[in-house]
Amino acid sequence: MLFEQDIMEPEFEAVLEACKQFPRADTGKKDYGYGTAGFRMRADLLPSVVFTVGLLASLRSRKCNGNVIGIMITASHNPAEDNGVKIVDPEGEMMSEEWEWYATWLANARDPEGLRNSYMQCMNQLRILRESPRKVIFARDTRPSGEALVKALKAALEASGTEYIDYGIATTPQLHYLVRATNTLGSDREYGEVSIEGYYKKLAAAFMNTMHIEYANQAGPVYVDCANGVGAPQLKELLKHLPEDKFKAIIVNDKIDQPDRLNNRCGADWVKTQQRVPEDFTGKAWDRWTSLDGDADRIVYYFCEEGSVFRLLDGDRIATLAADYIGELVTKSGLGEQIKLGVVQTAYANGASTKYIEKTLKLKVEFTPTGVKHLHHAAARQDIGVYFEANGHGTVLFSERAQKAMRKHQPQSTAQLNALTTLRALSNLINQTVGDALSDLLLVEVILSHKQWTVKEWLSTYSDLPNKLLKVNVMDRNKFITVPGSAERRLERPPAIQPRMDEIIAKYREGRCFVRASGTEDAVRIYGEAAEAYDVEDMLGHVTEVVINISGMFIEPWVYKRADDKKEELAMGLRRDPPDPLPGGEQRTR
Numbered sequence: 353m354l355f356e357q358d359i360m361e362p363e364f365e366a367v368l369e370a371c372k373q374f375p376r377a378d379t380g381k382k383d384y385g386y387g388t389a390g391f392r393m394r395a396d397l398l399p400s401v402v403f404t405v406g407l408l409a410s411l412r413s414r415k416c417n418g419n420v421i422g423i424m425i426t427a428s429h430n431p432a433e434d435n436g437v438k439i440v441d442p443e444g445e446m447m448s449e450e451w452e453w454y455a456t457w458l459a460n461a462r463d464p465e466g467l468r469n470s471y472m473q474c475m476n477q478l479r480i481l482r483e484s485p486r487k488v489i490f491a492r493d494t495r496p497s498g499e500a501l502v503k504a505l506k507a508a509l510e511a512s513g514t515e516y517i518d519y520g521i522a523t524t525p526q527l528h529y530l531v532r533a534t535n536t537l538g539s540d541r542e543y544g545e546v547s548i549e550g551y552y553k554k555l556a557a558a559f560m561n562t563m564h565i566e567y568a569n570q571a572g573p574v575y576v577d578c579a580n581g582v583g584a585p586q587l588k589e590l591l592k593h594l595p596e597d598k599f600k601a602i603i604v605n606d607k608i609d610q611p612d613r614l615n616n617r618c619g620a621d622w623v624k625t626q627q628r629v630p631e632d633f634t635g636k637a638w639d640r641w642t643s644l645d646g647d648a649d650r651i652v653y654y655f656c657e658e659g660s661v662f663r664l665l666d667g668d669r670i671a672t673l674a675a676d677y678i679g680e681l682v683t684k685s686g687l688g689e690q691i692k693l694g695v696v697q698t699a700y701a702n703g704a705s706t707k708y709i710e711k712t713l714k715l716k717v718e719f720t721p722t723g724v725k726h727l728h729h730a731a732a733r734q735d736i737g738v739y740f741e742a743n744g745h746g747t748v749l750f751s752e753r754a755q756k757a758m759r760k761h762q763p764q765s766t767a768q769l770n771a772l773t774t775l776r777a778l779s780n781l782i783n784q785t786v787g788d789a790l791s792d793l794l795l796v797e798v799i800l801s802h803k804q805w806t807v808k809e810w811l812s813t814y815s816d817l818p819n820k821l822l823k824v825n826v827m828d829r830n831k832f833i834t835v836p837g838s839a840e841r842r843l844e845r846p847p848a849i850q851p852r853m854d855e856i857i858a859k860y861r862e863g864r865c866f867v868r869a870s871g872t873e874d875a876v877r878i879y880g881e882a883a884e885a886y887d888v889e890d891m892l893g894h895v896t897e898v899v900i901n902i903s904g905m906f907i908e909p910w911v912y913k914r915a916d917d918k919k920e921e922l923a924m925g926l927r928r929d930p931p932d933p934l935p936g937g938e939q940r941t942r
């Protein structure tokens with residue numbers, strides 16, 4: 353309930369006035385939705401949304417005892433004309449999922465009064481004390497549209513009386529680092545110096561600590577395609593902290609002054625989905641190449657064999673390499689009994705990688721839905737949790753328990769000491785808040801160097817099943833709902849698709865195929881793998897046909913009338929009433 357005297361509060365009046373500068377764009381019937389990675393769409397539709405995200409971050413900070421909340425303005429691997437915005441929680445992790453509902457609610461307010469009222473209601477519902485301290489830090493990628501969005505963000509933070517720091521242009525993982533470093537400053541869990549410079553120093557020091565004994569240098573430098581995005585300037589800065597005889601990287605696709613080239617025929621997403629080399633590739637056979645995405649939180653490796661045969665070493669390969677090596681270090685350091693490793697994957701992981709982890713590495717694999725927030729939480733439950741999406745987004749989490757064991761352990765031999773020193777260094781090298789292309793790059797380089805492996809040995813650990821990922825634009829992607837608990841491997845709606853798919857898939861040896869709605873684009877994704885490449889093509893052709901034929905019927909208006917189904921309403925973003933208040937005391941204290 354709203355009271356007249358509340359509406360008169362200066363903060364609410366200020367919000368009402370400020371939001372008038374950022375009117376909601378006309379999105380037709382469509383509502384804004386907080387997807388896999390926050391709000392993401394054409395940049396010109398976003399100013400009003402970014403304003404509301406500023407308001408929500410202010411509330412979140414108040415709810416989290418004044419801890420700093422982060423806001424990242426980026427559309428990652430999307431085309432240059434898109435942009436996006438996401439909120440980072442106090443430990444540097446993605447915003448708690450329960451709050452996504454509130455983000456969506458505020459973003460969809462139709463007019464200034466509506467937004468002011470929703471904002472007040474959020475405060476009531478979430479039992480937030482208006483006067484509580486609040487602080488937000490934010491950064492953006494290299495997209496030119498970011499500047500206008502920062503204006504909307506600042507307006508919201510100022511109207512809501514929120515202290516803020518603008519970190520300018522940074523990678524997504526750098527912002528996550530800064531959030532955690534700020535909130536742990538002065539505690540016994542200090543994460544690092546609170547500055548981007550501090551981030552480079554931490555990574556460089558950890559990298560050098562992994563080189564405590566002489567290892568063979570990699571044959572030749574690593575080439576890094578930076579997708580013409582923020583990874584380029586940031587990697588250049590990082591390189592200034594690393595001696596060239598220990599780490600040599602050659603930067604490709606660093607044209608951040610040509611915005612149209614961002615992610616255009618280059619970058620991690622393009623290389624992974626096209627399964628081919630990026631623009632400006634000049635590699636000779638066996639040269640070690642990598643690609644980052646537009647906000648430098650993803651990385652994939654690749655190379656060409658003689659005869660220009662393209663070979664991809666994707667997120668699954670990084671996960672298996674890291675799990676193998678870190679597992680080896682745990683055993684060698686004498687901590688095998690105390691620390692267990694687990695690997696987290698999504699349905700997009702190649703079946704051969706899962707088999708390798710379970711059968712050869714003898715480690716447990718857990719599956720979660722797509723999106724780092726899901727993988728991250730599952731990995732955090734392990735002593736050491738390795739998680740990577742196949743597209744190269746991931747990291748390795750060291751639990752408090754594992755870190756304590758690593759601190760306390762007294763090595764019994766030089767071999768144990770060496771392994772333990774490397775393990776400790778890796779726990780500092782690897783970004784503990786989120787997948788980080790720069791940190792992952794150093795991690796892989798360390799492992800290859802220690803194992804004295806080239807890409808050839810790395811590739812030979814197992815053979816990928818031939819696979820393909822397709823994208824189909826549909827009328828309404830929210831109509832595609834997967835079976836709860838199936839880790840997105842089976843479709844529940846539209847009901848006719850899965851039975852038809854099952855019949856098709858059964859015809860192919862080691863065939864696996866699933867369909868799910870993208871959380872970042874207006875499309876559904878179709879993934880397939882099978883023992884033979886031509887079977888993959890054939891299977892995906894048939895499944896795509898089914899998806900297109902059956903989803904066509906959703907143009908019919910009757911679907912929109914089915915308002916009795918809560919899940920469907922929610923997925924369509926139609927539900928308007930605020931949900932029940934969150935269970936009391938949901939917030940952690942830090």
Ligand SMILES: CC(=O)N[C@H]1[C@@H](OP(=O)(O)O)O[C@H](CO)[C@@H](O)[C@@H]1O
Binds near residue numbers: 388722724743745871
């Ligand atoms: C198949 C695939 O690569 N999906 C990506 C993509 O999500 P979608 O919900 O599939 O659009 O973008 C996410 C954010 O970057 C990333 O976490 C995820 O892995």
Ligand SMILES: [Mg+2]
Binds near residue numbers: 428429645646648649
């Ligand atoms: Mg990204």
